[in-house]
Amino acid sequence: xxxxxxxxxxxxxxxxxxxxxxxxxxxxxxxxxxxxxxxxxxxxxxxxxxxxxxxxxxxxxxxxxxxxxxxxxxxxxxxxxxxxxxxxxxxxxxxxxxxxxxxxxxxxxxxxxxxxxxxxxxxxxxxxxxxxxxxxxxxxxxxxxxxxxxxxxxxxxxxxxxxxxxxxxxxxxxxxxxxxxxxxxxxxxxxxxxxxxxxxxxxxxxxxxxxxxxxxxxxxxxxxxxxxxxxxxxxxxxxxxxxxxxxxxxxxxxxxxxxxxxxxxxx
Amino acid sequence: xxxxxxxxxxxxxxxxxxxxxxxxxxxxxxxxxxxxxxxxxxxxxxxxxxxxxxxxxxxxxxxxxxxxxxxxxxxxxxxxxxxxxxxxxxxxxxxxxxxxxxxxxxxxxxxxxxxxxxxxxxxxxxxxxxxxxxxxxxxxxxxxxxxxxxxxxxxxxxxxxxxxxxxxxxxxxxxxxxxxxxxxxxxxxxxxxxxxxxxxxxxxxxxxxxxxxxxxxxxxxxxxxxxxxxxxxxxxxxxxxxxxxxxxxxxxxxxxxxxxxxxxxxxxxxxxxxxxxxxxxxxxxxxxxxxxxxxxxxxxxxxxxxxxxxxxxxxxxxxxxxxxxxxxxxxxxxxxxxxxxxxxxxxxxxxxxxxxxxx
Ligand SMILES: Nc1ncnc2c1ncn2[C@@H]1O[C@H](COP(=O)(O)OP(=O)(O)OP(=O)(O)O)[C@@H](O)[C@H]1O
Ligand SMILES: [Mg+2]
Numbered sequence: 232x233x234x235x236x237x238x239x240x241x242x243x244x245x246x247x248x249x250x251x252x253x254x255x256x257x258x259x260x261x262x263x264x265x266x267x268x269x270x271x272x273x274x275x276x277x278x279x280x281x282x283x284x285x286x287x288x289x290x291x292x293x294x295x296x297x298x299x300x301x302x303x304x305x306x307x308x309x310x311x312x313x314x315x316x317x318x319x320x321x322x323x324x325x326x327x328x329x330x331x332x333x334x335x336x337x338x339x340x341x342x343x344x345x346x347x348x349x350x351x352x353x354x355x356x357x358x359x360x361x362x363x364x365x366x367x368x369x370x371x372x373x374x375x376x377x378x379x380x381x382x383x384x385x386x387x388x389x390x391x392x393x394x395x396x397x398x399x400x401x402x403x404x405x406x407x408x409x410x411x412x413x414x415x416x417x418x419x420x421x422x423x424x425x426x427x428x429x430x431x432x433x434x435x436x437x438x439x440x441x442x443x444x445x446x447x448x449x450x451x452x453x454x455x456x457x458x459x460x461x462x463x464x465x466x467x468x469x470x471x472x473x474x475x476x477x478x479x480x481x482x483x484x485x486x487x488x489x490x491x492x493x494x495x496x497x498x
Numbered sequence: 499x500x501x502x503x504x505x506x507x508x509x510x511x512x513x514x515x516x517x518x519x520x521x522x523x524x525x526x527x528x529x530x531x532x533x534x535x536x537x538x539x540x541x542x543x544x545x546x547x548x549x550x551x552x553x554x555x556x557x558x559x560x561x562x563x564x565x566x567x568x569x570x571x572x573x574x575x576x577x578x579x580x581x582x583x584x585x586x587x588x589x590x591x592x593x594x595x596x597x598x599x600x601x602x603x604x605x606x607x608x609x610x611x612x613x614x615x616x617x618x619x620x621x622x623x624x625x626x627x628x629x630x631x632x633x634x635x636x637x638x639x640x641x642x643x644x645x646x647x648x649x650x651x652x653x654x655x656x657x658x659x660x661x662x663x664x665x666x667x668x669x670x671x672x673x674x675x676x677x678x679x680x681x682x683x684x685x686x687x688x689x690x691x692x693x694x695x696x697x698x699x700x701x702x703x704x705x706x707x708x709x710x711x712x713x714x715x716x717x718x719x720x721x722x723x724x725x726x727x728x729x730x731x732x733x734x735x736x737x738x739x740x741x742x743x744x745x746x747x748x749x750x751x752x753x754x755x756x757x758x759x760x761x762x763x764x765x766x767x768x769x770x771x772x773x774x775x776x777x778x779x780x781x782x783x784x785x786x787x788x789x790x791x792x793x794x795x796x797x798x799x800x801x802x803x804x805x806x807x808x809x810x811x812x813x814x815x816x817x818x819x820x821x822x823x824x825x826x827x828x829x830x831x832x833x834x835x836x837x838x839x840x841x842x843x844x845x846x847x848x849x850x851x852x853x854x855x856x857x
Contacts, residue, residue: 396582399549402569403576404596404651414599418586 262480265473277474285451286459287478292367293455294435297374301431305382306424310416313390314398327383335377339444342373365447370455373441378434385427386420393419426493433486437479499560499654499687500525501546506555508541515541516552517711523689528681530698531691533708534734539691542708543657546689547574559655575648575686577658581640583632589643590615590628596651618646621680638669645677649684656681658690662697670694674701695735699723707731725839729773732839737773739813745770745842754787754807756834765842773839776814781805781823784832789813791829805831 267274277283311317312324330338344350346363356363363369397419401411417424439457446453448462456479463472501523508516515538523529531539544550546557548569557564564572583592591598597611606614619625622642632640641661648656661677662670678701681688692698698705699719707715707722714734715727726732729740743750748762750772757772781791781803792812793804801822803815815833825831 396578396580397584400576400578400582400584400647401595401599402549403547403572403574404599404647405570405573406595406599407570410599414595415584418584 259480259484262473262476265469266477268473269470273470274474274477277471278478280471282450282454283459283463283471283475286454286456286475289367289370289454290436290456293370293374294432296371297378297435298428298432300375301378301382302424302428304379305384305427305431306386306420308383309387309390312387314395327380327387330376330378331380335373335438335441336444338376339373339441342369342376342441342445364445365449365453367453369445370442370453373445374435374438377438377441378431381431381434382424382427385423385430389420389423390416422493422496426490429486429490429493433483433490436482436486501655501687501689502556502558503546504556506542506545506552506557508538508545508550508552515711516545519555519711519713521706521713521716523687526685526687528678528688528701528703529690530702530705531689531708532693532695532698532705532734533714534693537708538711539693539708540659543576543659543689543691546655547576547657548572549576573651573654575645575651575653575656577641577644577648577656577661579660579663581632581644583640583643583647585632588629588631589624589635589646590619592632592643593618593646593650595647614650615646618650621649621683622646623676637665638673641665641673645680649680649686653686656684656686656688658688660691660693662694663692670697677701707734709734726773729771729839729841732773736775736777737839739774739776739779741772741774741813743770743772743840744768745840750838750840754784754789754830754832756782756832757838759834759836760838760840763840764847765840766844766847768842768844770840770842770844772835773841774813774833774835775837777816778835778837779815780834780836781815781817781825781831782834783823783829785830787830787832789831789833791825791827791831794825794827801825805833 266277308323308327312320343364345352346356346369347353348357363372397415398411401415406414437457438455439461442455443458443461446455446458448454448458450459450462454462456475460472460475460479463469463475501521503519503521506516506519507514519542531542533539541550545552546564548564548567551565559572584595587595593615594611597606597614600606605611615628616625619628622645624639624642624646627635627639627643632643635643645658645661662673665673674697677690690701699722702719704716704718705722706713709730715722715731717725722731723735726735726737733740741750741752741755743752743755743757745751745763745765746767748764750757750760750770752772755772777800789805789807791803792806793802795802796819799819801817801819803817803825804812805815806812813833
């Protein structure tokens, strides 16, 4: 090897390490450093603030609703696409990808236009006293939209690669549809499914843009954790903002670790 | 269980894959479906299993209309070409699967399931593999497990799609003999698909030759070998050489051809085709023959010869190297076929009768 060709890889590695440090590790450290800047006591106080606690609870609640729904619909869609040929199949494949290519804020505005007071369904909803916008249903709907591709996208390639022979074998052995799903299909996709669910959770917890449009950020009511961080920050309550952000970061880091473990298992 | 198939047709989109299949399988018979790739063998098997539905025709098994029955109710043992074992279950659980999914009222007691599986493991000669996962098995072992899983439900009919397709030659021969034994012990009506004619003839009671969605011939190994029903069957049996001949009184005549060894056929007089195998032609020196030896190679055991004849047509001839006559490139030779099938362009002499050949 020439001197120059040895230099180039080292240079590239150095750049990669440096940029990771600057862009990922340093901010992560800084979040926790700033959160604990005024000591443990202040940190705990900030977290135990009722409004922050409510934001945490709301975020967890949204994830608890959204993730199971996405698992069910994601598996159903993947199964449909992988196992059946029907008119509109390729349309469905494309439709699953749409939330990835649309900015979440556009999704939020669409919901606003659809369910808002002047919107298409607004008057009807108001007449029936159903509140979607600036309430939990709106937040859940937007989060569902934004996170809907994750499970299907993870499971679909696996199902397609495995083909339907195992399921056909189960049919000839007399298994019913549900038995086939539970005992043959599900075990085959379980790691990909968990992996998709983890990604889905991370996104559901962290979603900001779409939710900020439809939630109205009412403190103590429709303020999710990411929105809460922004509000605290705008209030110049930096320590509070960083404390809230640290919980969000913690959730993200834990999901990331989980993802790494699952990736290992899925191989 | 007897299987009776009549007028079965099946199309995928615009392509017709089965064009009217009529077939009767006797109770306890071991039948081979033999045919080139794409001839519709797998499709026929899948229709019998209930994994595919025909466009028209009937499928009656032991007097029961199976087209009215979902696959789950047919009690089929289906062995897939790539085994399709459940990778997350042990060998034992794989084999027991068909018993454990039965409705509670019909399900055998756990101890009884265990006993059945143990019996099968012994029959399959793999009791030591009971607790392994499919990923930890060799191809031949997986094949045995796949067969065990299919046999566990005591199938009315056992269907195997190229059961040995993915295995090497030595293991294939072993498993073939062993499948024959298993069939004799269980006695279930069995149909297996193959495109290896040696396998079909060695294993099966009767062989069904399929070509292009139709049954070309049904018969025992000897019948099909001695009397191929059509040029397609003859070619599929390895007759890669086609010579234009004149048929007279059931004998083939052509310059440089000595067809005395072939039995006469019941084909009409006139122009026709003679189908020959490269390995069953003897050569005799004959300066008057139009066939000239133009190439001579050896692969150690056989001589591979190329002869050029009328209109620059070329044929291959394989002779055992030992005991071969002295052959000089450029010499003229007469062809003396030991096996062949003749078909007249005008068809057989009415009434249709099988052509006759020497073995
Ligand atoms: N699901 C399907 N959709 C469309 N065409 C199909 C389908 N299954 C089979 N075919 C077509 O039907 C024809 C017969 O297929 P089949 O699998 O029955 O052949 P085969 O005799 O088993 O061949 P091989 O020896 O290669 O396995 C092929 O031309 C194939 O392309
Ligand atoms: Mg096939």
